[in-house]
Amino acid sequence: MELIKWKDDFSVNIRIIDAQHKQIVEMINRLHSAMSTGKATEIMDEIFRELITYTNYHFEKEEELMKSYNYPGLSAHKLEHEKLSNQVKQYRDDFKSGRSVVSVDVLIFLKNWLLTHIQKTDKQYSAYLNAKGVS
Numbered sequence: 001m002e003l004i005k006w007k008d009d010f011s012v013n014i015r016i017i018d019a020q021h022k023q024i025v026e027m028i029n030r031l032h033s034a035m036s037t038g039k040a041t042e043i044m045d046e047i048f049r050e051l052i053t054y055t056n057y058h059f060e061k062e063e064e065l066m067k068s069y070n071y072p073g074l075s076a077h078k079l080e081h082e083k084l085s086n087q088v089k090q091y092r093d094d095f096k097s098g099r100s101v102v103s104v105d106v107l108i109f110l111k112n113w114l115l116t117h118i119q120k121t122d123k124q125y126s127a128y129l130n131a132k133g134v135s
């Protein structure tokens, strides 16, 4: 079963951002399914690495978009991205060094992290950017 099921309610009303968020949901679900089916460490590490790369790419794109429309909440938003990506990196480092396995706790963290960030922080730019004609 999927850990996260995409809901229309997650939408920020900007097509390209929704597509990227869906991609991240998909990656977290893949990591979850690799974990629950007892996949090899290398596969888990590969998915983790992809998740970090893609998440950073997404954060950059989002920040570029906010910047180009002078979104007033940019610096606070950036700070949140930074904290989140450091946290995910920390999980991966612990996993790689053998200090921890990818546990349910990590996945729950990723799930809550994503959903809270999208639903609280990302949604704050929706109306602002939509009003500027971004959709």
Ligand SMILES: [Fe+2]
Binding pocket: 062, 077, 081, 117, 121, 122
């Ligand atoms: Fe964001």
Ligand SMILES: [Fe+2]
Binding pocket: 021, 058, 062, 118, 122
């Ligand atoms: Fe986002």
